[in-house]
Amino acid sequence: MAYTNATDAAPLYVLLQDGVKAAASTSGVKLETYDNALDASTVSSNARLVAQSKPDFVLSYNPIAGIYGSVEKIYQNADIPCIAVNTPSVTEPNPGYCSWLNLSNPQLCTDTAKAVGKAARERGWTGENTTVLLVNAPSFGEQINNCNSYFYKEITNWVPGLRTISDVSDLSVTTTQLGDSMVQVDGKAQRSPSFDVVKNALAGIPSDRNLITYSVADDSSLGAWQAIDQAGRGNDTLIAGIGGTGEALTQLRSNPAWVAEGDLFFGHWGQYMMAMAAAEKNGKELPFQTIAPEAVLTKDFAIEDSIVAPLSDYYRDGQPDAYQLPPLVPVVEGETVFGTQTVGNDYLAETGVLQLFNNVRGLANG
Structure with a gap:
């Protein structure tokens, strides 16, 4: 696989890339990484380099809205399946060539x-x-x-x-x-x-x-x-x-x-990407948007009918890494930034990939 990161200059995106690398290692996937540097010309150049290298799959974090379509076209012309990470592959309310992983x-x-x-x-x-x-x-x-x-x-x-x-x-x-x-x-x-x-x-x-x-x-x-x-x-x-x-x-x-x-449990998105790639390889029709793990953490309180929860629900005292992730959610018709579409992520359990990590609440270790 190839992974193009939004930028290697900001800790949040370094956290994401490190997680992708770790997930690839656990899943037995060889990974090449590229730095998009929050720059349009670099994004396009990296996409062409990826297309030339012909990986089995590309994970694309494109941070420049104006070139979503052109980057997607590069991968489509090279016949390389892809996942659009966080930012969508297209800006229209219909599925693009790349599958889409994002928070809600x-x-x-x-x-x-x-x-x-x-x-x-x-x-x-x-x-x-x-x-x-x-x-x-x-x-x-x-x-x-x-x-x-x-x-x-x-x-x-x-x-x-x-x-x-x-x-x-x-x-x-x-x-x-x-x-x-x-x-x-x-x-x-x-x-x-x-x-x-x-x-x-x-x-x-x-x-x-x-x-x-x-x-x-x-x-x-x-x-x-x-x-x-x-x-x-x-x-x-x-x-x-x-x-x-x-x-x-x-x-x-x-x-x-x-x-x-x-x-966003950003450091764990890599395992969802690996599971999405496996599902697509197995011929699964993916939803319009695969929901990434997410929760709103507070010092000590929850709010009913929301994803607001105390920090202790996911982190042990003083630890920087979550000991568990939120449970998977069913694929349903739901609200997205493009209107009502199919959203969810529970189909990922079918691949067995997430079970390798043993950290999703309610999902038994594989």
């Missing part, structure tokens, strides 16, 4: 807002004294960045007085401000750029306003927190991450302001 933004990002909203409500925060500061990464496209939109739409249900939106499409990658209620900046899904843009944004947000901060990647949340803390505004901030990196989990354990972590 509608659930993960909405439920993260519920966890943060609960904390804000307990503090008595309102739209009169609170600004939501969102950090996005426009180059990844709307399908990744709408996580911020789902988060914001839900948080307005918990913090009265924030300006509401009628639909997630009302807050796009180009939306920079909604009055005093929301400010959105481009952190490029990396720590240093996020620190810089948040530092600049804080200069325009009155210091007497509370901050609710969220981003599309842990590296951005960590950079944002550094800027907020240096500005002396940490005591009046609630922040959540998305990714489940070791550093973000440390923040969740120790930082009172870090109240939730949308855990």
